Amino acid sequence: MAKRVGISDVAARAGVSPTTVSHVVSGRRHVSEVTRARVRSVMDELGWEPNELARSLRMQRTQTIALIVPDITNPFYPSVARGLLDVVSEPGYQVLIGNTDGSPSAEKDLVARMVTRSVDAIVFAGYYSKASDVAPAVEAGIPVALMGGRKASAGIDVLTSDDLAAGEIATRYLIGRGYHRIGFITGPSGEGPPADRVKGYRRALTSAGLRFNSQLVVREEFSRAGGAAGLQELLELRKPPRAVLCTNDMVAIGALDVARARGLRVPDDLAVMGFDDIEAAALISPSLTTIAGDPREQGRAVGRVLLGRLDGTTASLPQRILFAPSVVPRESA
Amino acid sequence: MAKRVGISDVAARAGVSPTTVSHVVSGRRHVSEVTRARVRSVMDELGWEPNELARSLRMQRTQTIALIVPDITNPFYPSVARGLLDVVSEPGYQVLIGNTDGSPSAEKDLVARMVTRSVDAIVFAGYYSKASDVAPAVEAGIPVALMGGRKASAGIDVLTSDDLAAGEIATRYLIGRGYHRIGFITGPSGEGPPADRVKGYRRALTSAGLRFNSQLVVREEFSRAGGAAGLQELLELRKPPRAVLCTNDMVAIGALDVARARGLRVPDDLAVMGFDDIEAAALISPSLTTIAGDPREQGRAVGRVLLGRLDGTTASLPQRILFAPSVVPRESA
DNA sequence: CTGAAAGCGCTTACAG
DNA sequence: CTGAAAGCGCTTACAG
Structure with a gap:
């Protein structure tokens, strides 16, 4: 050449x-x-x-946004990436992806490398992301947006799904369909998004004048097997629930497995509802009623916030944006 | 600061x-x-x-690989991205993603921008990708690997799924299970990967001494509705098939819909098989027997090829790597 | 064992 | 309306 x-x-x-x-x-x-x-x-x-490289060095901006995620293979993140691209491509930004596998050391590493590469902004995603993970970027004056982080963090924009609202909305939907005895198969730990969903469930119950019964919430693994075990357990109660909320769709599919095995008609004998709206939710039979966020829109929203930071348009106060989910009614509830 | x-x-x-x-x-x-x-x-x-930027300008290498895909939201590509990251992260490369939506102008644009950004290598994916799309990069001396492109291209490495083998393997599997009258629901056009799968099917039939009957292959849209329509059509034949191969899993799910509606027992009355192994394949009931490639491994393979080009280790002849798929036996066949 | 200087390819104050 | 020169922050021939 x-x-x-x-x-x-x-x-x-x-x-x-x-x-x-x-x-x-x-x-x-x-x-x-x-x-x-x-x-x-x-x-x-x-x-x-x-040559963009020379221009970047001179102008001190690379027209690059880093997207750091735990696992790009989890369908939530490609959708976020898509939404981000939707809004940042037009003004000429490119996106650099980083995959952490949830490893704290990989997170620190990636943030550090993005800083040495002078990216213009960073979106850092992961349900357990903390502000301290991105401190080096903040110190370098790089705008950072946290996705899925649960605490408002000093000087950092945070965008996250409103899990409490999700639990509330799901529960209200079931109540509206005439189910009053509702179980909840949640995750193993008592914190994070799953716990918020349970809180929302409890709140919706209370505000509908129904009693919250702790026997009806069981803790299981986040898996198909967990869902199966959870439903077994609930069905052994003297007064089993007529409907069950499952902390995610995979768990709901496990619950559906045991419903089918026991010959229960869904939703007539038992209503089953999940969260997340994974692709399979629409494809199984009966199809799964679930709660959907809009990850692509979330990606667009971070893009907008960051673009605003980059051109000085976004107010200087850190933003905290909560995304309200909605129910996707299908056959199972 | x-x-x-x-x-x-x-x-x-x-x-x-x-x-x-x-x-x-x-x-x-x-x-x-x-x-x-x-x-x-x-x-x-x-x-x-x-500062990586200064170093890049001086050394004329950015430690960056571009990954250009039609739609990052299609689960195949995040897996490829993951595999690519698996092998290129360690030697210090980052990956920049580009989404084309299959638009030829977006493709040209993205390639041009990646060139002005001096990426060190490009992986260009998309079933209809052509060598000419990446000519500017090749002229600039940037190693390019095409994924999913079907023709060997002058001076460019090509890595692609072996769709002919996929069709052959699927068909042999069904024959081995005793099915001799096998239908095929393929896509609307007579070319590309779907056509290759049909070719493989035909070849397997022939080599097993079975007759290829063109009435048994029907063309439909790549969708659940297409699968349903295709199976209807096949069932109306005087001698309907006892097994049906569907050009992808979504089509197979559509076929399963009509099998269920007609009260056919799967796989006893009718075996159904798909291609791709989407997440839902394992989750539906009956679970879907299908043919799986290994997109993450494909991503690793491109990474290795490109790394080889970058350090001069890969032979100068363009590589052509075909990925053989395997069957994932489940309940439907 | 170490340094001064050129240069990667641009943009932008400064000057006219 | 336009140009000469400095500088973004490094690496590397060249020289000692």
């Missing part, structure tokens, strides 16, 4: 200075009509386009 | 030249024990790390 052509080659051939070539590209100062035309034609002739 | 510290600050504080600091970082020339220690400690003290 021939020596790469640079701005000075264009300038020489057009009989002007690099300064002028730069200005016809940027439009940042007036260049006479004829000079502009001449420069343009030389650019075409030589096939020159400004 | 304070003025960013640079190599000359470190050098000054350590009483050496930037040259020496650079060398203690790179290890490319010997630096006396004591100097090295002093420089290191100043580096820590000042928290300095080399």
Whole structure:
């Protein structure tokens, strides 16, 4: 390959200075009509386009946004990535992905590398993300948005699903359909999004004048087997629930397995409802009624917030945006 | 934020030249024990790390690989991305994603931008990708790997699923289970991977001494509705098939819908088999027997090929790597 | 064992 | 309306 052509080659051939070539590209100062035309034609002739790397070094901005996620293979994150791309591509940003596998050391590493690469902004996702993980970026003056982090963090924008609302909305939906005895198969730990969903469930029950019964909430693994075990347990109660909320769709599918095995008609004998709306929810039979967030829209929202930070448009107070989910009614409830 | 510290600050504080600091970082020339220690400690003290941008401009390599895909939301691509990251992260590469939505103009645009950003290599994916789409990159001397492209392209590495083998393997599996009258619901067009799968099917039939009957292959949309329509059509034949191959899992799920509606027992009355092994395949009931590729492994393989190109290790002949799929036996066949 | 200087390819104050 | 020169922050031939 021939020596790469640079701005000075264009300038020489057009009989002007690099300064002028730069200005016809940027439009940042007036260049006479004829000079502009001449420069343009030389650019075409030589096939020159400004080298982004040099421009980045000079301008101290790379037009790059880092997206750091635990596992790009989890369908939630590609959708977020898509939404982010939706809004940042137009103004010329590219996105660099980082996969942490949830490992704290990988997280620190990636943040550090993104800083040395001078990305213009970072979106850091993961349900257990903490502000301290991104401290080096913040110190370097790089705008950071946390997704899924649960605590408002000093000086950092946080965007997250409203899990409490999700639990509330799901529960109200079931109550509205005439179910009053509702069980909940939740995750093993008492914190994080699953716990918030249970809180929302409890709140909806209470505000409908129904009693919260702790026997009806069982803790299981986040898996199909967990869902199966959870439903077994609930069905052994003297007064088993008529409907069951499952902390995610996979758990709900496990519950559906035992309902089918026991010959229970869904939703007539037992209503089953999940959270997340994974692809399979629509494809199984009976199809699964569930609660859907909108990850792509979440990606768009972070993009907008960050773009605002980058052009100084977003207010200086850190934003905290909660995404309200909605129910996707299907056959199972 | 304070003025960013640079190599000359470190050098000054350590009483050496930037040259020496650079060398203690790179290890490319010997630096006396004591100097090295002093420089290191100043580096820590000042928290300095080399600016990748400046280094990239100087060294003419960005440690960046572009991954251009039609739709990052299609689960195949995140898996490829994961595999790519698996192998390129360790040697210090990052990956920049581009989403084309299959639009030819977006493809050209993205390739051009990746070139101006001086990425070190490009993986360009999409079932209809052509070599000409990436010509600007090739001209700029950037190694390119095509994924899913079907023709070997001058000077470009191509990695793709072996769809012909997939069709063959699926068909042999059904024959082995005693099915001799096998239908095929394929896509609307007569080319691309779906057509290759049909070819493989035909080849397997022939080599098993069975007759290929064109009435048994029907063309439908790539959707659940397409699968339903396809099976209807096949069942209306005077001698309907006892097993049906569906060009992808979604189509197979549509076929399963009509089997269930008609009260056919699967697989006793009718065996159904798909391709791709989407997440839902394992979750529906009956679970779907299908053909799985290994997208993550494909991502790893492109990573290896490209890394080889970058360090001059891969032979100069363009590689053509075909990925053989395997059957995932489940309940439906 | 170490340093001064050029240069990667741009943009932008400064000057006219 | 336009240009010469400095500088973004590194690495590396060249020299000693």
